[in-house]
Amino acid sequence: MQKGLSLLILFFFLNVSLSCLFAMQKLSPLAPPPDWSKLDQFQETITKDEFVQLINTIYSPNGSFWRYTIINGNEVTIYSDIEHNELLYRLRLAPDSESQVPLKANWISNIKTRGEGPTETKPLKGFLICLDPGHIGGQWAKMEERYFQIGSDPPVIEAELNMNVCRRAAHFLEDAGAKVVWTKKNFEPVTELRPANLRADALALLFPFENQESLPDRFSDEIEKKILLTAERLFYRNAEIRARAEIVNRINPDLTICVHFNADKWSDHPTRKELVPQSKLVIFVNGNYSEEELVFDDQKWDLLYKLLSRTSVPEVEVSEAVSKEMEVVWNYPPENYNNWSTAYKIGKSPYVFARNLLANRIYHCPVVFVEGPYMNAVDAYDRIIAGDYDGNKNINGKSLKSIFVEYAEIITQGVISWATSKEGIVVQQ
Template identity: 35%
Template structure:
């Protein structure tokens, strides 16, 4: 055997060992996919992706509301049916529960025993007025552009396109409106946060992560039905819950502006949509729980936070100011829900409904629903895009639809917060 061959054979094992060592180090340092967030077990006593309530968190509301205040809020704002789940005595209230121990009653306030409601948000009366020219000084505002848009728009069923024209995608439209709105609010003194700034989800979950959860909700169902439900759980539930965590735990705003565009039914083919001759505006506030919703224990806990933080008392006058501005500036008629719908009217264009975002965001939430996206005039305005000033669109000089939206929101907020007295502590 030649010396050259002998050396090669001796070096071969060392080379293999060296390669394996380098490969091992690379694998150790290479980023590993993070595990999907742990999901709760489906339970008919909970809303989708809900978790068992911790009733002890309600003890902080002792002596905040009188019995009459609690009962009136429950009956006039939050329940559409009879009270079946709140055990009310002269001294306090206990929420019925089979998932976890109900905890001690929440004590009602008596003469001279009232406590301020513990909450991260502040009503206008508690926010000091700022310098002249900054009517929104110090107001913390979170802007939540509704839906996701982008590549998710078709899945969300908030997308249609006529021939080769610009697609009408609600998630993209709300994001554009939000990006126009944020700097205008900041110029007036507000502290603004965007819940999302791209057309990507806030949640780490994706539809495939929710397939097992969906299959448990639909045992024995065909695979296409399971896939469809997993997609809905992704964009309707997981996404809103992720936004709620961001809002409640990090942003802690004084109010949330949920920006949406409305729509009438446009049929089953988004490439050949049905157009509506209706165009309207309304806003949704929190309330009006149906019996099947309040049967969920997590929804009862979320209702209690809303009641005892007195959210409705701030939400109504704030929303009323914004709604008035919208009706004045856009000329849109106020939308009316049909009889039998789970909604209650609390003012012109103002309705209470139990939407997930309104329920989970623990502060006043203004859920705006202007413009019908599949109205021909609105469609033409979307095709015109965003622009400065006014242009003739659909036979009339108009602002861009996005700036008209922005300006109405700003006008309403300025009108509301300008009422703060100078030198407010």
């Protein structure tokens, strides 16, 4: 009896301790606690100079990352807090390039290790490419705020536009020899969670300093509306992307392409007169972690994993190759984010920016996040509502191919141009 009681007391305190430990974790919404031991594979795989250069030019150009770290010789110590009291991890840096441990997965030189390799007619043979059509669509499109309709025109549902592009791109990429996989092929969520499952998470976000167990079961109608809206956003902006990440990270493709259309701000009930005059284009790669984001330990881990696995090199190179095709085909200007700290200009192309999006952060492979023309721009709207089609169609007096075909061709040609330009990737005759 005494022994049983002792075990019960031990079990109780162990659970309390584990609960306290979990509560102490500074985690983003729905993020699992990071496994820091998974970074052990990167010990001594990077020199101090390269590590510092990648932090300062891509991942934390505002310097926020350094508030959580101490570099002492060839060791980087990462802390949870800026006071450096809560140790998270120690990373050993290579003393020099000669003693640097080779990466197990090198996205640059080892992309071409499958099968017979590329040929003149199959320049992407051996590549595994994942297509990630943005948003859910279907019955969820209005909840996602990715739906609008002008008068009696066909509705514009971004998830359907993205899917059209991916279907075309899959065909073109496969014709070029690539193996194509998807995060989703329909208009249903990948995640099994629904807004109703995320009420507790929504409450924790809305009332972070309250004892969650003491909160009432029901609030005023106004607060209940905020709770529902927060739970819905956690569903489609967070849980959905995390479910897709499980697919991507299990497959481990050479490259993931996130396909989206963009839009400019306008009213809740738009008319054709409100269409903006011109689209602008942008491609995002992972980086530019803000001070507010690096408060979270999981985002510190994500930054380090992306940096240490060197995904930035192919991400920037593929993005620049795709943006070059965009400029040639569409000739739309790049986005201008001079007054928006969330995006940071990197690389040579004016179209490529570093931004810490959930998808390009937690997908562990190289990720290119492409934003196509504005859905509500004069130069794209009529082509969008014309739908997808083969051949050419007369649109506003011009004979034009489907905008979805064009978008898919831009992506495919960009990837081919990048792949065939890489040193060490030999095209067989």
